[in-house]
Amino acid sequence: MKKQDIVKRIARQSGVSRAEAADRLDEVVHRLLADLRRGREASLPGLGTFTQGLDGLAKFKREGGEHGKSAR
Secondary structure (H helix, E strand, O other): OOHHHHHHHHHHHHOOOHHHHHHHHHHHHHHHHHHHHOOOOEEEOOOEEEEEOOOOOEEEEEOOOOEEEEEO
């Protein structure tokens, strides 16, 4: 799924413009990255948690204990 697909869905479901939806998505991504850079976990409720691995790459752990791929 591409960013614009996510933006369209956010806009439609929350009743905001695509520009506002894009701003909201950018804010969430920036917060996740800021938390990871500070060595903290970054959680997406209902989906899972990002952590920074020893190799410096972001790791995603799905809720329920399943491990996902490393994120770059």
